[in-house]
Amino acid sequence: MSGLKLFNTKGGVTEVVPRLAEAEADVQCLVEAHMETLLGVRFLASEYSTGPVHGGRIDSLGLDENGSPVVVEYKRGVDAGVINQGLFYLSWLMDHRAEFEHLVRDRLGPTVASQVLWTGPRLVCIAGDFTRYDVHAVREHRRSIDLVRYRLFGNDLLGLEAVASVSGKTQGARRARRGPVARAAADAQGASTAELANAVDEALLGLGDGVNRVERKQYRAYQRVRNFACVCAPQRSKLLIYLKVDPKHVDIVPGFTRDVSGLGHHGTGDLEVQLRTPRDVERAQDLFRASYASA
Template sequence: MAELMLFRRDAEGWDVELSGTTVALEVELQRRVEAGLEVMLGIRFLASEYPTGPWHRGRIDTLGLDENGSPVVIEYKKGSDSGVLSQAVSYLSWLESAHHEVEALVRKVLGAEAAESIDWRRPRMVCIAAGSSRHDRVAVQRLPERIDLVRYRVFEGDLLSLLLVDSSPGSPGAASRRSRERDAVVDTGPPAAVIPDRVEPCLVPDCLRDLYGELDEALTAWGEVEVRRLRHYIAYRLMVNRASVLFRPSHGVILVYLTLDPDTVEFEEGFTRDMRGIGHLGTGDVEVRIASAADLDKAGLLIRRAFEAA
């Protein structure tokens, strides 16, 4: 199991390990994470203790929408995550049958634009617990659902650590197949109706394929990086998006948006740009323009910082 160890220098200059503990009540963990949901997990808050109706008879701890537009169900366990897999399948199954309900909630909380851009292909389940069993971690890799197992610890000084223990990117095939079966029953329109599952993911232009291949190697050199091909960009994420890649073939340029604090970056005109307050596709406040292998080499330190900050 992945283990996070924290150390602090004492008055004599010795490193002393901080002892991590768990919460006394599950709701303490839930309220703490919900208060910093977007900062911690890149997820926008929708609802707490959300009821899933009389047929399903469940109550989702936290319901949200991640930075790539995917609906997210978050469950908290103050101890081990026993039973999380059955919960994951159950709640994600409910999401598939509640598109209109969730869209209405997103429209109410986050606005019409967010509701119209929901990506139903890979809804996520995030379980935040004190620990997970080896059997659960193996099972996560076998399930077609998209599940993140996150380990938490509370440290003195009001510190909270979240560590991604295991993650399954899921398979869009199962969700798409179920959606098509549902659409065949309720959709009387033509097959070309606007259904998010069928949107073509972002494609790499031929003129930028070689350069992108090198960039992809640089972005995936940081452990288990999940790569998500979305409609307009490609996201590279650990716990949250660390980089978003867009293509501008007419200019022979790849744009990379990194999750970095712009105040810590020395910007160079024509190469990097502060994107705070400037709308753009993807996520990240630092834009890097890559048109050559030399640009990619120069961007290496910024890419490293973005992923090491995770």
């Protein structure tokens, strides 16, 4: 169980005691109603049938911010079977890609359906708690798996905590692979911009365990349960990074940071950070950490 304690400071200091939901369905309904806000995942379907042969129902199906399919499984408390159950459904999903894309087309339209990213389907397990064996098991697996602990506080507060988040690849492999953003930096801008992109990559991957790097054509996303940074292909002599930081809480510095709330851009995030030199990477470290903490 998490060591986090929550206190109400109105009229003194009173601890708000955490509790589990009365039923698994209560957690599922709450998350499905606010899935994009809580997990960065667009909700597609609930209790999705895998047909008479497999004879199961996937708790929730969704599509994350980068276009990756997501299976979400819920348990009220601790359940040793939640990971294996979710992996079973994830395997089913990989064998039924056309069916999933048809579902996306019906819910979100043909353009979104044509951009589904099948290189990194994800399993998100939300439960009252997990054992150390669960955490070890997901770190040994070759799939993208997120273990998320929930707690209810009082009548109005929900807490979500990322217990483990793995991409199914070793960090070394992630560091070595060069995606479209890195290739664009090296090919179009030369060594200096390529080195800048590498420095950003090192900084973002080094923020903590379980950072997953997702390559899209126009950007590279860094995510825990949700995206926390998106690095776009270089523009002339600079890199643009979009962070999940509220621009209202940042001192905007022209030429370094910009509020892009409501403006169209590749990737996700409302704060744009412009990097031109290694010193800019150092200046951005606190913003990187704040965005990582929000994910």
